[in-house]
Amino acid sequence: MAWRQLVLQTQYPDFGEEILEAQGALAVSMKPAEDVDPILEPGPGATPLWPRVCLEGLFPDDSDLGPVYRALEDLLPDAAQMGAEETLVPDTDWVRNCLDNMGAMRFGQRLWVAPHHREVDAPDAVVIKLDPGLAFGTGTHPTTDLCLQWLDGASLHGQRVLDYGCGSGILAVAALRLGAREAVAVDNDPQAILATRENAVNNGVDALLHCALDTDFDADGDFDIVLANILAEPLIALAPTLLARLKPGGYVVLAGLLDRQADQVEAAYPGIAWTRNALDGWTRLAGRRENPQP
Known part of the structure; x- marks a missing residue:
């Protein structure tokens, strides 16, 4: 079996990646365009990309x-210069290739995500064992990175957590490994539910995790923490559903939105005192629901 690869150049790789994924790309990779010098060691706080990026969508x-x-022509700002080309690439063991190159990653002070063949030798490390698989979410994307950093810094002991749009279940599993008493993981993709259950078993938290398709989601009670790492439009559409499940004084964490979309997403969630954090063009919104006045 071969794969069709679309290759293009752009100054707006985050926009290009989002467009390709929305159009059904199974994977998107980035590398420097041929006519620029590679950035081998970016400065502190600098984005490790290039003036012009080559995107490869599979x-x-x-x-x-x-x-x-x-x-691409409608949405990519520099579409006229993208020079898109198609190639056929042979099938390969993408998961094995990814595993061979994937190391342990730290998020915050103590939370680590590592494939099963990598060990973490760090005091007080909380390690999630996770291999690339059926569903999105290994911590490498900025949106997942931002959510894991928030979880690492949160007080989760005894908390009830909702992970809406769970993907691989990485956020729900991380919350449980960090001390949450229960988590509910919801997605619209049956493969994501399978991956989440498997990752929960592999990390010893399956007894504390409940999974459901969004069409079957009817969890009892409210949640202390609601996490949703999806995209801006569904975050806005889901605001009534997510707010209905959030306790007064509870926290909501939203990711998967570009920096320019933050104001619109915030406006859909009244009664939340927001803070923003950004990474590589993506924003995480985190806030606490105000307690009702006595």
């Missing part, structure tokens, strides 16, 4: 890329 070989081209 699609099934029978894909019609016409809609992808049209979406």
Whole structure:
């Protein structure tokens, strides 16, 4: 089996990546464009990208890329200079390749995510064992990174957590490993539910985790913490659902939105005192629901 690869150049890699994924890309990778010098050691706080980036989007070989081209032309600011080309690439063991190159990653002070073949030798480390698999979420994307950092710094002992749009279940599993008493993981993809259950078993927290498709989600009671790492439009649409499950005084953490989308997402969640954190063009919103006046 071969795969169809769409290669283009842009100054706006985050926008390009979002467009390709929204159009069905199975994977998107970045590398420097051929006409620029590589950044081998970015300065402190600098974004480790290049003035012009080569994006490679991978699609099934029978894909019609016409809609992808049209979406890029409509939405990518420098579409006129993208120079898009198609190539066919042979099938390979992508998961094995990823595992061979994936190391342990730390988020915050004590939380680590590592594949099963990597050991973490750090005092007080809380380690989540997670291999790339069926569903999105290994900690490498800035949105997941931002959520894991928040969890590392939160007081989770005895808390009830909702992970809406769970993907691999990494956030729910992390919350439980950090002391939450219970977590509910919800997604619209059956593969995500399978991956979440498997990762919970592998990390010894399956007895504390409940999974459900969004069509079946009807958890009892309210949640101390609501996490949703998806995209801006569904975050806005889901605001009534998520707020209905959040306790007064509880925390809501939203990610998957670009910096420019933060104001619009905030406005959909009244009664929350927000803080913002950004990484590589993505924003995390975290806030506490105000307690009602006595």
